[in-house]
Amino acid sequence: MPLPVLAMMLCTFCVGTAESVIAGILPDIAGRVGVSLSAVGMLISVYALVVVVAGPCLTALTARTRRAVLLPGMMGVFILGNVIAALAPGFAWLVTGRIVSALAHSTLIAVFVAAARDMAPPHQRAAWGARITLGIGLATVVGVPVGTLVGHAWGWRATFWALAALSTVSALLLLRHNVPEPAPAPAEPAGARTTAHGHRRGFAVPVPMVLVALVIVLGTGGVFALYTYASPYLTDAAGFEPSTVTALLWLYGLGGIAGNAIGARAADRYPSAAVPGTLGTVAAALLLLVLLADATWAVVVLFCVLGAAYFATIPALNSQIVASAGPTSAAMALSVNNSAFCVGIALGSWLGGAFLARGYDVLTVPAGAAGLAAGGLLLSVVAARTLRRRRTADEPRAAVAA
Template sequence: MPIRLVSLILAIFCVGTAELVPSGMLHELSDDLAVSISTAGLLVAVYALTMAFGGPLVTLLTTRIERRALMTGLLVFSVIGNVVSATAGNYTVLVVGRIITAMIHGTFVALCVVTAGSMVPKEKAGSAVAATQLGINLATVLGVPLGTFVGQHFGWRTTFGTIAVLGVAAALLVFLTVPKAKGATDNSGVSRELKVFRKWNVLGTIVATALCSGGMFTLITYMVPLLTDVSGFADSWVPGLLIAYGVGSIVGNMIGGKLADRALMASLIGLSALLTLTCALYCLVSPVMALSGVFVFLFSVATFALIPGLQTRVLSTAADAPTLSLTANMSAFGVGAAVGSWYGGEVIDLGFGVRGVPLAAAVLVALGTLVIVQLAFSERRRDKAKPTPRSEPVAVALSGSNES
């Protein structure tokens, strides 16, 4: 694997770990900062909302900056955010650190995808871009479990400090290995690309993404308390269980990509329904330690199998505006993450307890499934309504008369 690609994977690993690691340290954050579990969980929501709404703004403001310099600068900005988090004396300062780190997330990941594709021949661009996603998988498999382990034994501040050090290394690698490339200098296409969101095909898919992401993060945010407080696992088991979750993410990603290539809408319906069922069943089996461990893996597989299809669907329905649609889809995941982490906390505070979180997650994913089903039926009706070759001249003529 080229060193340039390795530097991108390491960088995404740092950014992804910074995003996800608080969910593995909720008990430590809650105890040390004297806040409730649900309030500590809002750190995930703050990050997600900042990423969702700040990302597109950062992208628009930095389009004229040379790509390598921009990527390095964004990583340095992320390091500053993690240093603020590591040295935070109270919850408010920690929130500020999370906001600083989250501001660069969407823009940086998008730049990595574009850069990976530009560094290889066209026939290998897809493989290079896919390889960058390994950074997110590694963040799930290694970053979060290791960060949780460090947080349990050396304190949560050490976790954020370690991420900051790795971020410095990633920034140096990116600066030394990624070739220079001009940033985009023409913003005239933005208003044109915005028109793509008038299509329900595009907008509906983004809504489904936000709902399914909301369900995912409802459970992801409170997974550790669910494992310890409901299933009865000791804290020492948590890093191992999170590694199993990370392995499931890689397996799911592979399965989801292949299914999306074969039958996109059918796979989206089936996988979203499977994720709904998995969350609902997890609510039932969560008090049984052995079954709870199995469902952590199954939930991860179902979650990460669904994500590639959602991304592919957005890009395929918004082919005229791929850059903007990709940004919007990332924002949808961010909004879903924010809603899910807040929603899970509300479920706990309303008296349903941590055990009610998986069922609450199932409700959001089920709503996303309904939207996907509606989109599939709508697409099928359009396909049936398409004129046959013989009637095409008539359809064109009618279309021309309407436009005139």
């Protein structure tokens, strides 16, 4: 793996850990800061809201900034947010620290993936982008459990200090092995603009990109409707002991690491079929988790398959949203991509909670999740056809321009 890509992957690992580790130390924060668990839950929702709203805006505002300046600068903002959280004298400062960290989240990941794709051979762009998103998979399997253990052993502040320290090391590695700037863009029609990331910049949002973003929301919502409430499903519906839930979630994460690589290869070799194939597997796994809830080993296998299928969608959807972006920069498209994933996580968590709050059987959670994923699958077919029609319409124009 080229050293710039490794540096970016490690930075992404830190960002992914910071996003999710808060769930493991919520009770510790509530006890030490003196606020309720529901109030501390704002640390998750506020972070996600900032990523969704501020991420695309900040990516657009920094579109002309050179990567050599932008990426270390954004890592500095991210580190600052973790330091503020670690030093926070009260809950308000803790929320402030989370907001500062979240400001850098979307732009960092979007530009990292765009940079890795730019560095890759043409037939391996999804695979190189997946090396960056592998950092998120590793954060799920390694970063979050270790960060939670650190918080339990030395207090929740130690988790933020550890994140700040590891992020500093990763940022220094990024500086030591600078991410190359993109190659000059080919000649553009008069009046077209280019960004510092080497792509044309436009202000209109292409319809295919909107459709892909909706596919991301539905597919991610389906997975997280179950993942958020995996514990009650596994204990109440599938009959597992509470002590085995963590092991099954680790299995889900390990499946995700494998799926990340599988999805990248599929996206490079079969770009039209990758998204429907991965989302179809997600929907099927969720449905089978309803039908085979009483079969212990089936649930174990299906949890691993679900993790693999979901993480396989990520490089496939990354490639599709970049392809659908038209004149919009790749980094901007990938920032919208990150926002769509966050909206999907929020939608899934809300849906699962709504089912349980109304007293429905816990099996309605994976059933509703399968419905969301199936909706994403159908919409992905529409998005693929729309993208193909646009490409067909653009071919005569390109021939005339040539």
